[in-house]
Amino acid sequence: MNVTIIGLGLIGGSLALSLRHHGLAHRLVGVEASEPHARRALELGLVDEIEADLATAVRRADLIVVAVPMDAMVAVLPPVLDAVAAHQVVIDVGSTKQALLTAVAQHPNRGRFVAVHPMAGTEHSGPEAAINGLFEGKTVVLCDTANSDADAVRVVEQLFHALPMRLLYLDGAAHDLHTAYVSHISHISSFALALTVLEKEKEEQRIFDLASGGFESTVRLAKSSPATWVPIFRQNRLNVLDVLDEHLYQLQHLRDLLAREDYAGLTEQIQLANHIGKILP
Amino acid sequence: MNVTIIGLGLIGGSLALSLRHHGLAHRLVGVEASEPHARRALELGLVDEIEADLATAVRRADLIVVAVPMDAMVAVLPPVLDAVAAHQVVIDVGSTKQALLTAVAQHPNRGRFVAVHPMAGTEHSGPEAAINGLFEGKTVVLCDTANSDADAVRVVEQLFHALPMRLLYLDGAAHDLHTAYVSHISHISSFALALTVLEKEKEEQRIFDLASGGFESTVRLAKSSPATWVPIFRQNRLNVLDVLDEHLYQLQHLRDLLAREDYAGLTEQIQLANHIGKILP
Known part of the structure; x- marks a missing residue:
């Protein structure tokens, strides 16, 4: 699977390491607004390359992970969904869900998006904070999956089962x-x-x-x-x-x-x- | 050195293990009000024997450690000091100091007592909670040492240096x-x-x-x-x-x-x- 990760901080970077470690990502492309963070993420081997253009980075992946702070998340997710095709899957990894779900509720490609929150983290941030194994054995919450396409949900379930994580289903408000x-x-x-x-x-x-x-x-x-x-x-x-x-x-x-x-x-x-x-x- | 430890919970038990581990205690005698805790402390090898009589347990030791909760501490320390002779040293390991120092301020054997607080612990309690190595590398506070005999302070300093711990001197109020x-x-x-x-x-x-x-x-x-x-x-x-x-x-x-x-x-x-x-x- 080709994976694009938007935001190479603690969560995005750790997920990159986990996906690679478990052989779940063949090629990892990163999108990162901070130039020093982008360079450091390459040095640390979190991703294989950095792509400056968001739509290009999206088009090249089977799975797109949006892992930016929650204020940026509501701004970045709609243009990501604009760029996806029917075979692609988009997830976020954010700590709040209602505002994000509302922001994309009417998007024509809403079905390709699965709202995800892995319950793991540390007090550190940035690419240096990325840890292989951060998610292993933890819970991941999948939200409002009824509004996602069934095949997209299946891809996400298989992915997090493989890390392995415990899956929990909640609606966004809960x-x-x-x-x-x-x-x-x-x-x-x-x-x-x-x-x-x-x-x-x-x-x-x-x-x-x-x-x-x-x-x-x-x-x-x-x-x-x-x-x-x-x-x-x-x-x-x-x-x-x-x-x-x-x-x-x-x-x-x-x-x-x-x-x-x-x-x-x-x-x-x-x-x-x-x-x-x-x-x- | 023969050591008597009064109170075989997390702190008393962990100190017993540390003293033994570093070869600082030849024989360890325990005093423990709870009969199941006393039995468990023996099974775990925290002490070599249990002595029911407080004055006897005190007389048999070079160093007496009082490691009971702070309400019991102010009640137990005076009779311990009643029983000590000029060559013996008594320490507490309590988390508060002013009430205890006041309780023994006028005691004729006050000089044999050194007030000690090792800054280490866990959320667990009882003899099962005792951990070898709990104190290593941590800070131990010695309080109001000017009111203790110089030779008693020296014994205590050497003991905690050997664990090893960092020594810090404060007055009781501070x-x-x-x-x-x-x-x-x-x-x-x-x-x-x-x-x-x-x-x-x-x-x-x-x-x-x-x-x-x-x-x-x-x-x-x-x-x-x-x-x-x-x-x-x-x-x-x-x-x-x-x-x-x-x-x-x-x-x-x-x-x-x-x-x-x-x-x-x-x-x-x-x-x-x-x-x-x-x-x-």
């Missing part, structure tokens, strides 16, 4: 709701935690000295790029605000229990929180 | 302030995040399906035991409330920026948060 709960809020929480510590702890050396593995793991996502995350929060704004209000309520509740020295109440809340260990051992 | 900033708040944040997701996401299977490595890392500390953490929050209450108020402010600020669609402001805050990656690469 996807955006559940990812706000399970993914987007943990980024907000981590950004706020980093801002808190940077504000309170004026001696940066103390952060380095005292940071244990526990602190590092909660603050790791705070290293994530605003170029990736601001468009996600923007496109999923109402769901993120809803879960963020719940998070503020839960934090305020823990604060009130501690302020009034209700240690039985605090113990009970921590026991409730411990239940997460039953779901994610 | 310790409690900085650990509130860098350690305690990340546990509160993680407990609140778990409560948030458990409240919003009624379909537990969805949490399992959609949890990526990022979510798992931010919510990992929420598996931590209330028996460990409630006494820490209690003893460090004012510092924890202070940093928790800052955290609520930062979260509310991110919420307001998103609510009024100030994406430039949101980008700026995330860029500020990203600075944590310069301190903890």
Whole structure:
């Protein structure tokens, strides 16, 4: 299969490595707006060549992967679909779905598009961040597949089965709701935690000295790029605000229990929180 | 060196394994209030024997390590110091220091005690959680060493250098302030995040399906035991409330920026948060 990947960052680059590793891509063509990123992606062997013209890059592939930040995604996907023919398949790999699905709902080639979200990533970005094996064993969500052509869905299912990933089917609205709960809020929480510590702890050396593995793991996502995350929060704004209000309520509740020295109440809340260990051992 | 460890949980058990691994303890005696934990600690080889009588266990050791939760610590340390002779050394391994230092400030054997906090741990507890190598390469804080006998401090310094750990000297008040900033708040944040997701996401299977490595890392500390953490929050209450108020402010600020669609402001805050990656690469 010839594959064109538009956007050679963490996700696009990692998918390139996985497809190559599993013999699923014979020739990989990349499209990348940043010239230094394009050069680095070639050096790292993520793709075989860079193609400057989007329509040409699309026409040369059996599968086109759009892996740009969500604000660029809604702009890039329609011209990609303009250029595809009936035998080609287009996927995105974006973290929000409703805005994108709406943007292409009326497109004459909508059937060739399958909306995909592999639930994997790291706090790093750019071609250097690409990792072979990032997706193995993880979940990939396929959204609104009823609006895609059956043969296109089949190609995508076979591809992600082969990585291998666990396939989960959701409609776009459910996807955006559940990812706000399970993914987007943990980024907000981590950004706020980093801002808190940077504000309170004026001696940066103390952060380095005292940071244990526990602190590092909660603050790791705070290293994530605003170029990736601001468009996600923007496109999923109402769901993120809803879960963020719940998070503020839960934090305020823990604060009130501690302020009034209700240690039985605090113990009970921590026991409730411990239940997460039953779901994610 | 003969070592007695009082409390054979994650920290006491891991220290037992490290001391043995580095040939620093010839004979290890354990004191453990929970009978099943005592039995398991013996089975796992954390200690050579269990001694039921505290004073006897203390008298038989060159070094006594008190590794119980912080509420038990303030109760156990004074009778331990009652039983020590001039050649013995006592350390704690607790996460808060001011309450403990106050509890033994006037003790006639105060000089034999060195207040110690190894900055390492996991979300697990009990003897099964003990890990050889937990402390290697981490920081250990020594508090108020001016109030300990010089020879006792020397023994403790040599011991932790040998593991090896990086030694940091703080007074008790500074310790409690900085650990509130860098350690305690990340546990509160993680407990609140778990409560948030458990409240919003009624379909537990969805949490399992959609949890990526990022979510798992931010919510990992929420598996931590209330028996460990409630006494820490209690003893460090004012510092924890202070940093928790800052955290609520930062979260509310991110919420307001998103609510009024100030994406430039949101980008700026995330860029500020990203600075944590310069301190903890």
